Amino acid sequence: MPKDLVVILTALNLEYQAVRRKLIGLQMHRHDRGTLFEVGTVRGTSCRVALGLTNKGNHSAAVIAERAIQEFSPVALLFVGVAGALWDTARLGDVVMATHVYAYHGGTSEDDGLKARPRVWETAHGISQLGAYLARVDDWADGVPGTGQAPQVRFGAIAAGEVVQNSRISAEARWIRQHYNDALAIEMEAAGVAQAGHLNGAPVAVIRGISDRADGAKNSANDRDWQPRAAANAAAFATRLAVELTREQEQTAMSQADRSRTAGTPEGHVRNTAHHSTVGVMAGSVTGSTVHMAAAPKASGPAELIAALDGFREDIRRRHAEGDLDEDTFREALAELGFARRAAKDDTPEPARKATMALKRLRGLVAEFPELVAKLAPLVVAAGDLS
Template sequence: MPETKPTVAVLTALSLEYDAVLDHLTDVEKLTHPRYGTRARRGGLPGTPWQVALVDMGEGTLTAATLTERVLSWLDPEAVLFVGVAGGLKDDIEIGDVVVATKVYAIHGGKQTPDGLLNRPEAWRASHRLEQAAKEALRGKAHFKPIAVGDVVLADSDSKLAQGIRASFNDAVAIEMESSGVAHAVHLAGEAGALIIRGISDKANADKSRADAGGSQPLAAANAARAAVAVLHELEPKPTAPQPRDSDLREGPFRSSTDAPTYGGDHLDFRGSTLPGPFTAKSVGQPPHDDGQ
């Protein structure tokens, strides 16, 4: 039987992001969820030990959270990468740059009071294992910084939203609409790690439409996809747990390299066995021995 390669899920929100990743895969097969009809493509990534399950989820945090959970339970990936485009929030982050999120902020939590909005954000940190692989693979080639996530396309750097982000999430260097859903679903699942990789396609200002029309999105998506591939070349699968021996599967406290303890009438043979604690032998169905004293 051929060895099954470990799986990593790569999720995208836009078709152009999906296509940018698909270009790197070989021997691609189509998958359909048997109950919900969710589609995926699974293929090899040359030069790595991984098979990649690629899913185009669509836009928005709620969709991202729902479909991430579905992918986790359906395809059982060892890691989840969310790959796509984002708007830049800092002057030193240029169109085409790649940002690897060290932290994901959900920016829309808060309490509105007569004195203004009191922010109540949530945040998720990148998987340490995946972040370490990314730093090794992309050292000097990507920005490792937090990103902001909300259910809105930001195209006005002077808006109240932009001002609020600068005031309350000042270390965020990019903004997009899905990663908090992905990060939260992976966090709740508790096993696979998540890493967010974004290419900057605009500056989240009034020039967004002009940048998009100039081809910035395909450029940013291609750069993010190449960064994801570089990370997967660096990332190693988790060690496989050794298969238990037949003797380890026996019920009870006895573990033997050969056989379970045997009963020989008036004694038990424990040779080759390991006992977890003190042991007391008692006769069953026999009167106590009287030695005459």
């Protein structure tokens, strides 16, 4: 399965169908444990999407998101559907893209009330920036942009819990609005998806169309009218975002290929006129009296790749010792390195796929450290060359 696709997950069949209508050439893909995905292409583009259904709830969403990431190693995972608005900032039909997600059911019950102890996951900076750009361009909606009926994209927090919120006056509704007053929308799956993305080093974006105001009007005729419209708007923005994400991935791959080719040309190296000189190089390789200035020497086989992975492990440990990597990320990074190392030693037919997936997940975990990402790039290529 190509690793240049985007995974889109939904909780409801209505949301699934809204995304599915944007895709062509759909083919069924079955996970080992029976979960079904459909893989197709966004109409009019070359962007490939793996579409899956999680059903309601953070727990179910987390499990299916984990399976999707492991199965496809996607460019990004988008969770798409409808949500209730907590405030009047967002109109019915508008789209909310999460800047961060609250798991608001974390707390402690004390004599003087319930104290909030949420978990929070921020959306990856690159995806947030791209979403903001698409909102400014405003060419994603199915309707006519610029009219009074055109949906707008809002950016802010989304609160995710374990129960359907359908009141403005209940004790829990008042508590949520008091403790999470910056949240624009409320739903039941984003926290699970965000946690799965965090543990796997996969970028996640949550995109919701506003179908109601979480005020007691769910299941009314008005809600039944707005649900499909809100789902369609969320699907339109999400597929537009998916197209741009894969386009960026292609441009990055082309840029890396260009740099690799340049490193092998006369302009990309320095020749030493002395026949037996010793040259110190911080990053690169030396052949005879030619110094090749590359980001890192390419591992040409399993043994070389394993040695390079062991070297990268020391880089990770140093970062952790210096306090740059938190304990959870450090342990997850070591786990992915171990997985890639075992795959490199594997004599089954799929070592390349396993090692590449592990290194791509590792790349997501260390994405905030450009020098580590640069060191990983040739290792990902080397893993893909395993046979």
